Amino acid sequence: MTILDKIIAQKRLEIAAAKSEKKQSALEKEPFFLRKTNSLVSALQHTEIPGIIAEFKRQSPSKGIINDQVTAEFVTAGYKEAGAKALSVLTDSMFFGGSFDDFQRARAANPEIPMLRKDFMVDPYQLFEAKALGADVILLIAACLSPTEVQSLAQTAHQLGLEVLLEVHNLEELNQSLCDSIDMVGVNNRNLKTFTTSLDTSLELIEHIPEKFVKISESGLQDPITIFQLFQQGYKGFLIGETFMKTADPAAALRTLQDQLHTIANPLNTPIV
Numbered sequence: 001m002t003i004l005d006k007i008i009a010q011k012r013l014e015i016a017a018a019k020s021e022k023k024q025s026a027l028e029k030e031p032f033f034l035r036k037t038n039s040l041v042s043a044l045q046h047t048e049i050p051g052i053i054a055e056f057k058r059q060s061p062s063k064g065i066i067n068d069q070v071t072a073e074f075v076t077a078g079y080k081e082a083g084a085k086a087l088s089v090l091t092d093s094m095f096f097g098g099s100f101d102d103f104q105r106a107r108a109a110n111p112e113i114p115m116l117r118k119d120f121m122v123d124p125y126q127l128f129e130a131k132a133l134g135a136d137v138i139l140l141i142a143a144c145l146s147p148t149e150v151q152s153l154a155q156t157a158h159q160l161g162l163e164v165l166l167e168v169h170n171l172e173e174l175n176q177s178l179c180d181s182i183d184m185v186g187v188n189n190r191n192l193k194t195f196t197t198s199l200d201t202s203l204e205l206i207e208h209i210p211e212k213f214v215k216i217s218e219s220g221l222q223d224p225i226t227i228f229q230l231f232q233q234g235y236k237g238f239l240i241g242e243t244f245m246k247t248a249d250p251a252a253a254l255r256t257l258q259d260q261l262h263t264i265a266n267p268l269n270t271p272i273v
């Protein structure tokens, strides 16, 4: 059993429990359910420097605890202030230490920015949950869904006004799971079996992703020059968690990266004396 299998098995148990506690019809009555969402596609489409999607991530199966000293509202408000184009907040508790509470606190602190509910989505009920939490975007991971499931979850997400980010790790997943109902393709540089990250994944897959999808590179990103190279290859968004979260002040780490990206994009923009 791979770690992904374990995560999905646990997720199905959690979903069954959640359904018996709160019906889908009750989720539809929650205050955020009818909220108009913020578009990640529009936020990334016309960006002149790499668009950073800054993630709030307390822990991961590969690294254990990354940061347990900070709150979601403090970090995400700092991320926005530092120039993040969007936020990603983990809601999986068992493996990533996230929670609905983290998501809601981040949402309340940042009403105007696109927010991704980062979790393992396998059931339409979770899309209703995402909407009720105030999410704008959901993630569908090709490695744990059949192509038919990707398509039907993506369609339901669209009916709820949520945008869809499809995550792939290799060409096979890309070819099998890509469909018209998704908005963005995220290439995950992390191999889910070995947990190692290789940016070659992003470099190799880019030419196979049709023009119309906004492209996002995910995981293991740190170096501004590399991020800029991927941007020049066609990636608009960059999903970054650990690089920021492993520091005492994640928003300050993002600010440094944003400054470096601006300098690379505009090297002559130094004051003339």
Ligand SMILES: O=P(O)(O)OC[C@@H](O)[C@@H](O)c1c[nH]c2ccccc12
Pocket: 055, 057, 118, 119, 141, 167, 188, 218, 219, 220, 221, 239, 240, 241, 242, 243
């Ligand atoms: O912390 P990193 O290496 O910057 O990676 C962020 C993000 O890409 C990663 O958390 C992630 C990508 N896809 C996922 C799916 C589930 C949980 C987490 C993830």
